Amino acid sequence: MSNHTHVVLCVDKDMADGWSMKEVVRRWHQLYQGTLLSQKYQRGDTLSKGELISLEETVTIYRQRLYDISWLMRNLNEHIARVANKEDGCTGRFWEGRFKSQALLDESAVLACMAYVDLNPIRAKMETTPETSKHTSIQHRIQALIKGEQPKNLMRFVGNHKQDIPKGIAYSLIDYCELVDCTGRCIREDKAGYIEQHHSPILARLGLDSEQWLTLTTEFEQHFSTAVGSEHMLQQFKQHTDHRRIRGMAKARVLLQHA
Template sequence: MPQPRKTQISLIDTPYYHCVSRCVRRSFLCGEDKFTGQSYEHRRGWVEERLLFLGTVFAIDICAYAVMSNHTHVVVCVDKDMADSWSMKEVIRRWHQLHQGTLLSQKFQKGDALSTSEMISLKETALIYRQRLYDISWLMRNLNEYIAREANKEDGCTGRFWEGRFKSQALLDESAVLACMAYVDLNPIRAKMDITPETSKHTSIQTRIHSLIKGEQPRKLIRFVGNHRKNKPKGIAYNLIDYCELVDCTGRCIRNDKAGYIEQHHSPILTRLGLETEQWLTLTTEFEQHFSTAVGSEHMLQQFKQHTNHQRIRGMAKARILLQHT
């Protein structure tokens, strides 16, 4: 039986989450249908474009993504403080990029005068909008419903396009976040859709590598901000070059037709995480197999279990083996 979303999301424990949506129809979300020969490859661009757009509207940063043939992976970081800092005007402006809002919110955005009672009502509405703009469920709803409408329109049919709900995993520590990002970025290589990260279309790693070649970082993805330090800007506390190199090495290891290995002293990220190569490779190839609702060290899992009122959390044993140094 599906678990309530409130038992899967706990911002007290972590702002990072891995979300997976799967297509329910045999006709595929993207790729080519082997039975009919029809190509749906262009839909991968729909998903990528919509997801990156939503990242500019919501107070939710996009960390990693991969658009596959019948499912999508997204790693996100919720920034509740950012949403709380927005003015009511900013909240309404952002919400209207996605929905029509109410007559009062439309009137307010036009600059028309509102009575005292109308303003009180609008403030209550804006509070709801603010909460939705840092809600992962609303982000995924705005992604999946949009894609479903476009795909149904193209297919000339109606009905359910996605499975009932998206799956989410809380990423409770740095090891879980970095391993999950690499797991997502390497999805096309594990599926033998591509042979290198830089050629993996519609993935965050390709976007990051193409920007890195220009000496930049993608504006619509969360930034890598270097090593831990005081007053560091918001972002992932590792070097982007180190991450891209680690993903490349990992990709060579998991491909059967191309030998490769990761030398511990050549991987600053693994050194800082305290992970051995074998642990890292297991995490980045079998991430979803070993963990369900949350991923992290045993201590972090115990805390998450308490805060979300779970009786048990699957993955405790694997956490002791794979994330014992975190």
């Protein structure tokens, strides 16, 4: 968008914990120069026992930062700010404030948030169709789908729920693209839309109806704050994080009651 960005993230701590020291250093050096020790290690030079102990402590910090949302947003926002300031020929603060994040607690929340983000340009009347919406994941997914592929840099749709399903989003990519497309048409017509049954296999499996879905994909940020999910998942999140109250509990009861 012209004045803000939305990113839907999957934080895979288990995968990061499984990386070797060599893999952590390799990934970190894609972003930063690292230290003299990490550079020496990556070159394949021999390190003393003391140097290895010191590097292991450093790699522990690197590993944590590589799956930390704050560090990701720091890198992303700094890059965008530098490019924008260079284009505008100015200096100084670019972003209004620190980023906001919401925990997506179940599949309904994830897919609704993805659709909300993918349809941002259409709601803002910047674009008329998902496939022409620049800088969106839905555009990349549609372009890849035409070739019978999926984008390598996005979380894959791996088909419907089944045993031994590979890691990814447990729904059909073509179902999701069709759902976003018909949702965009409802939004673009600026009236209370209706999603036809043959366009909503995902909604049926999520236990959401057309009205719930359209509310979620047009008013997502208005109703939730810290976390998004069913009332049951929000209660669990509340206990886990020791929050006294979670905004959006009432809306979750209405919009995600069957999820």
